[in-house]
Amino acid sequence: PPAQRRRSLGRRKIEMKLIEDDNARTVTFSKRRVGVFKKATELSILCGVQIAVIIFSFAGRAYSFGHPDVDSVIGKFSNRNATAPDDERESSVQGTRIHGLVVQQLKEELDEKKERLMDQKRKGREVSELLRNSPQQIISEESLRLLDMPRLKKLRGALVKLKEDILQQVQGKNKVGAD
Numbered sequence: 001p002p003a004q005r006r007r008s009l010g011r012r013k014i015e016m017k018l019i020e021d022d023n024a025r026t027v028t029f030s031k032r033r034v035g036v037f038k039k040a041t042e043l044s045i046l047c048g049v050q051i052a053v054i055i056f057s058f059a060g061r062a063y064s065f066g067h068p069d070v071d072s073v074i075g076k077f078s079n080r081n082a083t084a085p086d087d088e089r090e091s092s093v094q095g096t097r098i099h100g101l102v103v104q105q106l107k108e109e110l111d112e113k114k115e116r117l118m119d120q121k122r123k124g125r126e127v128s129e130l131l132r133n134s135p136q137q138i139i140s141e142e143s144l145r146l147l148d149m150p151r152l153k154k155l156r157g158a159l160v161k162l163k164e165d166i167l168q169q170v171q172g173k174n175k176v177g178a179d
Contacts, residue, residue, distance in 0.1 A: 029057060037065040050076065060110060120148055127151070 019025040033055055044051045044067040052066040052073035064070045123146045147155065 025058070033057075033063055037063075040065050041067065052077075056106065056110075058113065060114075123148070124151070 019028055036053060036055065040051050040053045043049065050067060050073045052064070052070045054062060054064045054070065056062050066073050127143055127146045144152075144155075
């Protein structure tokens with residue numbers, strides 16, 4: 001009998017929106033970043049052009065690709081702007097303005113995400129402190145509101161396990177009492 005092969009989902013169109021799951025977003029970013037760089041390489045080779053691609057991850061890391069290299073392409077772009085005729089210089093200045101606006105928008109998004117991350121870290125520290133200072137390790141409704149989804153899921157798992165352990169202990173005592 002032929003070996004059964006698992007069928008993949010294959011290529012399919014996905015909705016263009018932010019991927020909520022951090023792990024899936026990281027994997028997708030890595031794969032697509034490699035794909036973008038591969039396409040840039042192909043464009044450079046097939047058309048004989050110089051190219052530079054710079055990508056900033058959501059974590060703030062910069063990834064770059066350039067042919068022949070990023071610095072020479074950026075240097076050539078900068079020098080071209082300084083010596084271009086008036087029409088070209090004006091369109092280049094317009095492009096630089098747009099580029100500046102995009103960079104500003106990205107910086108604002110980065111600052112906002114950093115602020116949200118700092119808030120989450122602060123809340124995590126507050127919850128940890130509440131739990132550490134609680135003599136009976138009792139969780140209040142207020143401290144539960146401070147938990148983010150991964151911590152709530154972890155807490156839920158711990159509570160389910162505690163419930164199972166208690167049920168096993170109760171069932172064990174019932175069996176002993178029945179003898």
